[in-house]
Amino acid sequence: GQQLNQSPQSMFIQEGEDVSMNCTSSSIFNTWLWYKQDPGEGPVLLIALYKAGELTSNGRLTAQFGITRKDSFLNISASIPSDVGIYFCAGQNTNAGKSTFGDGTTLTVKP
Amino acid sequence: GAVVSQHPSRVICKSGTSVKIECRSLDFQATTMFWYRQFPKQSLMLMATSNEGSKATYEQGVEKDKFLINHASLTLSTLTVTSAHPEDSSFYICSARDLRSKNEKLFFGSGTQLSVL
Secondary structure, three states, X not given: OXXXXXXXXXXXXXXXXXXXXXXXXXXXXXXXXXXXXXXXXXXEEEEEEOOOOOEEEEOOEEEEEOOOOXXXXXXXXXXXXXXXXXXXXXXXXXXXXXXXXXXXXXXXXXX | OOOEXXXXXXXXXXXXXXXXXXXXXXXXOOOXXXXXXXXXXXXXXXXXXXXXXXXXXXXXXXXXXXXXXXXXXXXXXXXXXXXXXXXXXXXXXXXXXXOOOOOOEEEEOOOEEEXXX
């Protein structure tokens, strides 16, 4: 099946720094989604991308749908302690809503 | 945004018993819901697609007789872990599609931590 490679696996940054993470796939996706998961909670949708080349922002978060449709990145600017968590990318390739998830990027922000 | 409620949030049971987990879409109808399993520090693994009014579609390697799924209404899907064993201990998460939005979005419940003793 389709697999997503998400990197980096973990990040330790200082408060105020910018963060960048990405996902790549060996095959095309029609939709890219970025989620954040706090411990013991379900993932929360951050940004959804539907067109190749699309660049979308949500507050301090910016995500882009790669032109090749095989990759996406998520940037977080001016990180704050509450940004701590696990970030997952997910790709969808049908209208059925079935998603393939990356392995996650664990973000730690030092005050 | 759309709200998906999952209950219970945490359950501890004895080996051999069955556990039912509920997933409800609170402010929208969901013809399709998804059930995931997540082990510590790992990604979400899709177990099955729950279809309202019809049989669930299970992913390869997931035992349908072990993980019973019922989607009897447009707002409720249930996952029953039958004859649970310690290896079934995991974090189970449901999600539902909100078809009202122009582009489909997938919203997740808050998850259920199952511990089998």
